[in-house]
Amino acid sequence: MNRDRVWFGICLVLFAAVVLAATSIAAVISFQGGANPSAIVVIRFFGGVFVLFALLLVSRASAGLSMHDRIIAFAIGAAQAIQSFALYSSLERISVGLTMIIFYVFPLIVGVLASAIGQERLTGRLVTALIIAFLGLVLVFNVTGPGPDLAGALFAGLAAIGWTIVVVFGTQLASGGDARAVTLHIQLSALILFSLSLVVTGEVRFPVSRDGWLALALIPFLYGAAMAAFFTATQIIGSVRTSLMMNFEAVSAIILGYLVLGQTLTPLQLTGAAIVIAALFVARRRSD
Numbered sequence: 001m002n003r004d005r006v007w008f009g010i011c012l013v014l015f016a017a018v019v020l021a022a023t024s025i026a027a028v029i030s031f032q033g034g035a036n037p038s039a040i041v042v043i044r045f046f047g048g049v050f051v052l053f054a055l056l057l058v059s060r061a062s063a064g065l066s067m068h069d070r071i072i073a074f075a076i077g078a079a080q081a082i083q084s085f086a087l088y089s090s091l092e093r094i095s096v097g098l099t100m101i102i103f104y105v106f107p108l109i110v111g112v113l114a115s116a117i118g119q120e121r122l123t124g125r126l127v128t129a130l131i132i133a134f135l136g137l138v139l140v141f142n143v144t145g146p147g148p149d150l151a152g153a154l155f156a157g158l159a160a161i162g163w164t165i166v167v168v169f170g171t172q173l174a175s176g177g178d179a180r181a182v183t184l185h186i187q188l189s190a191l192i193l194f195s196l197s198l199v200v201t202g203e204v205r206f207p208v209s210r211d212g213w214l215a216l217a218l219i220p221f222l223y224g225a226a227m228a229a230f231f232t233a234t235q236i237i238g239s240v241r242t243s244l245m246m247n248f249e250a251v252s253a254i255i256l257g258y259l260v261l262g263q264t265l266t267p268l269q270l271t272g273a274a275i276v277i278a279a280l281f282v283a284r285r286r287s288d
Helices: 003-032 037-058 067-093 096-103 106-116 124-141 150-174 179-201 210-237 239-245 248-260 267-287
Strands: none
Touching: 003 037, 003 210, 003 239, 003 248, 037 067, 037 179, 037 210, 067 096, 067 150, 067 179, 096 124, 096 150, 106 124, 106 150, 106 239, 124 239, 124 267, 150 179, 150 210, 150 239, 179 210, 210 239, 248 267
16 A cells, blocks of 8 residues: 555544544533533534535535445444433443543454454454553543443444444444545434434523534534544545544543643643554554
């Protein structure tokens, strides 16, 4: 594979990781302003659809898919809607750190599933990088305290499985065409399905503060750009390596949390961040 193209794919996924971390920070500010998770998810999916459609419109690319691919995209969108609901349900029940540690098992699951269906070959170096990155995350989130709520832990595990389905089968679907068009259909399906679920629950609460609204307004653009970059990266460097490098989202989140929210950084967290970055270099070497 062309080295410049590999580096382009790596830059794309690191961009996606940083932007998704910024999305999480914006969500926290929106929560502080009075929003609830349902409002964040709806706006996030709506933003994904809007930004991706705009990108396709500006580049004059086709957003069309065959009926077969639309059905697959709809199923993947359902998995993403479930993943989002499960992730926020977990955050309501257990700590952010524990939720993220359970959720970030997904790169390991992606590696196993992608290897099982013949999408990618799982090498010893890549398995080593996945394990190193996960151990680094344990230090990054520095989870302490009493045992977790079982439902919260199960929701986090469900979110990891849901995102695995999105990554592996979304990558497979995008391999035959424009990743932006595929991502658009996935996001649109997730938006429709999640919105229908809200008709039943009726639980949507928007911010009441100016800062909360400003943060909420940023989320659609951040999330849409991140998803476009993410699925384009999977086409270039593969779903397993892309998922591994998304661990950089956790590192970015603690740095942005420190810079924007004034959250503290401990030496243990900085050590964990360094371990995660080291794991990314281990994975990158296989790409060269």
